[in-house]
Amino acid sequence: MADAIEVEHLVKRYGELAAVNDIAFSVRPGTVFSFLGPNGAGKTTTTEILEGLRRTTSGTVRVLGRDPWTETYDLHLEIGVIPQDFRFFEKITPREAVEYYARLFGTSPDPEKLLQQVQLANKAGARFETLSGGQKQKLGLALALTNDPKVCFLDEPTTGLDPTARRAIWEVIRTLKAEGRTVFLTTHYLEEAELLADQVAIIHHGRIIAEGTPQEIIARYGRPEHLRFRASPALADYLRPKVGLPVTVSDGRVDVELHEKRDALRVLSIVEASGIPWEGFSTAQDNLEDVFVRLVGQMDEGTLKSESPA
Amino acid sequence: MRPARIFADFKIVVRSYLRNPVALFFSLIFPIILIALFGLIFSAVGNSPVSVQVLNLDHNSPASVEFLSALNNTSVVKVQLVNWNASNFAAELGQNDDPVGIILPNGFNASLAAHRPVNLTVFVDPADAASSGTVVGAVQGVANAFNLRLAGGTPVVGFTQQNVGSQVFTYIDYLIPGLIGFSILTSPMFSMVDVAAGYRKDGIFRELSLTPLTRAEWLTSHILWYMSLTFVTAGIMIAAGMELFGAHVDVTLGLVPFLFVGPLLFVSLGMLAGSVAKTPESAALIGNIITFPMMFLSGTFFQVSMFPPALQGFARILPLYYVIDGMNQVMLFSNSARALTDFVVVFLTAIVIFVLAIRFFKWRDE
Numbered sequence: 001m002a003d004a005i006e007v008e009h010l011v012k013r014y015g016e017l018a019a020v021n022d023i024a025f026s027v028r029p030g031t032v033f034s035f036l037g038p039n040g041a042g043k044t045t046t047t048e049i050l051e052g053l054r055r056t057t058s059g060t061v062r063v064l065g066r067d068p069w070t071e072t073y074d075l076h077l078e079i080g081v082i083p084q085d086f087r088f089f090e091k092i093t094p095r096e097a098v099e100y101y102a103r104l105f106g107t108s109p110d111p112e113k114l115l116q117q118v119q120l121a122n123k124a125g126a127r128f129e130t131l132s133g134g135q136k137q138k139l140g141l142a143l144a145l146t147n148d149p150k151v152c153f154l155d156e157p158t159t160g161l162d163p164t165a166r167r168a169i170w171e172v173i174r175t176l177k178a179e180g181r182t183v184f185l186t187t188h189y190l191e192e193a194e195l196l197a198d199q200v201a202i203i204h205h206g207r208i209i210a211e212g213t214p215q216e217i218i219a220r221y222g223r224p225e226h227l228r229f230r231a232s233p234a235l236a237d238y239l240r241p242k243v244g245l246p247v248t249v250s251d252g253r254v255d256v257e258l259h260e261k262r263d264a265l266r267v268l269s270i271v272e273a274s275g276i277p278w279e280g281f282s283t284a285q286d287n288l289e290d291v292f293v294r295l296v297g298q299m300d301e302g303t304l305k306s307e308s309p310a
Numbered sequence: 311m312r313p314a315r316i317f318a319d320f321k322i323v324v325r326s327y328l329r330n331p332v333a334l335f336f337s338l339i340f341p342i343i344l345i346a347l348f349g350l351i352f353s354a355v356g357n358s359p360v361s362v363q364v365l366n367l368d369h370n371s372p373a374s375v376e377f378l379s380a381l382n383n384t385s386v387v388k389v390q391l392v393n394w395n396a397s398n399f400a401a402e403l404g405q406n407d408d409p410v411g412i413i414l415p416n417g418f419n420a421s422l423a424a425h426r427p428v429n430l431t432v433f434v435d436p437a438d439a440a441s442s443g444t445v446v447g448a449v450q451g452v453a454n455a456f457n458l459r460l461a462g463g464t465p466v467v468g469f470t471q472q473n474v475g476s477q478v479f480t481y482i483d484y485l486i487p488g489l490i491g492f493s494i495l496t497s498p499m500f501s502m503v504d505v506a507a508g509y510r511k512d513g514i515f516r517e518l519s520l521t522p523l524t525r526a527e528w529l530t531s532h533i534l535w536y537m538s539l540t541f542v543t544a545g546i547m548i549a550a551g552m553e554l555f556g557a558h559v560d561v562t563l564g565l566v567p568f569l570f571v572g573p574l575l576f577v578s579l580g581m582l583a584g585s586v587a588k589t590p591e592s593a594a595l596i597g598n599i600i601t602f603p604m605m606f607l608s609g610t611f612f613q614v615s616m617f618p619p620a621l622q623g624f625a626r627i628l629p630l631y632y633v634i635d636g637m638n639q640v641m642l643f644s645n646s647a648r649a650l651t652d653f654v655v656v657f658l659t660a661i662v663i664f665v666l667a668i669r670f671f672k673w674r675d676e
Contacts, residue, residue: 091329103318
């Protein structure tokens with residue numbers, strides 16, 4: 001099957017500034033693709049180009065096989081978009097809003113069911129101005145679904161929401177995927193991408209600096225797994241010649257870098273055999289957030305080369 | 311243009327509006343307040359006639375005598391013949407309590423007989439708006455009655471038969487078309503400028519751009535709403551004017567085209583003003599620059615004929631002038647030929663502005 005989204009050599013300049021500088025990626029149908037990056041990295045610009053709201057400077061973009069800028073009308077019949085900070089007519093209720101969108105799209109969803117799906121059924125008759133941030137965002141989600149879209153664009157849908165509201169949105173995103181829709185999710189919550197995304201691309205200064213599944217990115221850019229003990233430096237001295245792995249000490253903590261999972265058992269048995277007192281061991285692995293912070297930091301220092309061609 | 315989408319958007323506009331008490335107040339109560347306010351300020355005028363000093367240079371010719379007696383019959387002015395020197399007329403007038411006067415030119419009778427244009431000179435004191443307005447209104451009313459008859463081809467000798475009393479209009483009569491024009495202008499202009507800039511800032515146009523709704527459909531639904539609103543407010547104003555101040559206006563079908571084309575023009579103009587501006591603040595400024603001169607100089611509160619000639623010329627480039635003049639023609643003078651001309655001017659302007667508004671108003675950025 002053809003990719004739901006294809007981007008090649010995409011460039012978007014505002015005057016001298018290249019907001020997006022020659023990026024490429026593709027999204028398979030029915031998957032969740034997460035676009036990560038710090039504020040100002042080019043996430044929103046890219047998303048708006050995919051949605052047909054902005055023109056490219058150069059490069060090729062196809063969404064469901066269409067050029068978003070020239071085939072906007074047809075494209076909009078097949079995609080759903082929830083922008084950052086969704087705003088709507090203040091005096092209109094969610095039920096009326098869904099009916100309105102259904103009329104515009106010429107579709108006939110059941111408003112109650114749709115609002116139930118985004119967990120907003122209890123506010124179906126409340127005016128938009130009285131809704132909380134999370135409820136407004138949920139209405140945005142419901143409206144994006146009135147036309148039964150093949151691709152859903154969610155631009156930082158959970159920014160500024162409380163943990164419960166965020167989880168509710170995540171649940172909806174999982175449902176979207178289960179229904180076979182393609183989801184393009186931009187976020188700066190790494191946890192969100194790690195939990196939901198099949199595929200992740202990290203963008204910084206308009207370039208993609210890492211791409212793959214969350215696990216691939218962690219494996220590639222994350223530091224190896226560590227085993228840690230609270231113990232005296234004497235334990236570290238004891239371990240160094242015996243384990244053949246890097247051992248460091250800081251703040252009364254001994255830290256052993258593991259190369260393989262089974263190293264953990266070996267290290268533990270050597271520690272136990274040492275007779276040196278220790279307590280409280282734990283393992284630690286980089287999550288996507290650690291990788292992200294480090295990649296972005298390294299790029300800012302100029303020590304990381306971007307994956308995109310220069 | 312899909313009617314289903316226009317109707318869907320229209321429903322949203324109506325609901326948003328009806329659920330906004332301030333907007334409702336301004337469109338439904340404000341017209342009554344305006345009528346009441348201006349009606350009260352000038353109602354004293356109707357009670358005691360204004361003395362007008364008249365210099366008849368046509369030496370009591372039949373037409374001039376008839377004209378002056380018609381003026382007297384209006385009961386809002388009292389003609390007082392004087393024998394001053396024409397060159398001293400203004401100075402003499404200044405000594406008077408009611409500083410208003412008329413010079414009836416020599417050859418008035420002959421000109422009327424030959425259907426040749428003839429000009430009276432009406433002297434008014436701009437500081438005394440009440441008596442000025444009354445005199446100008448009365449002279450205009452009587453002159454109009456004469457003109458209509460001449461245009462209709464009735465023999466000039468027939469003048470004396472005409473009862474002109476019912477053809478004379480008071481300030482409140484002019485005020486009704488004027489204030490309908492005022493609300494046709496102000497309610498769409500102020501709110502569309504606001505909407506254009508605000509919806510863009512809040513990203514609501516962006517939301518809408520992601521639906522099949524087109525800009526022309528969106529603008530059309532707003533025009534339909536303001537047309538409906540205009541019918542309601544015009545009805546309220548006419549009823550209030552007639553009930554409270556005994557206004558005499560004709561409520562005819564001829565009014566309908568103006569109630570349609572006015573909102574078409576000013577919704578589009580408001581949208582255009584809001585679209586060319588970069589920020590909500592500059593949008594409001596552009597809106598005010600367009601709205602305020604029109605609000606006062608198009609015959610809303612004061613008849614354009616009372617203005618100095620230069621200002622009258624300026625009024626004629628304002629589209630609202632033609633809306634109000636057209637309504638005056640149908641509601642007061644039954645002059646459908648001139649009303650049609652006014653309508654055509656407004657309609658063509660409205661089409662141009664509508665097209666420009668669609669062109670400049672963008673859903674999305676480059």
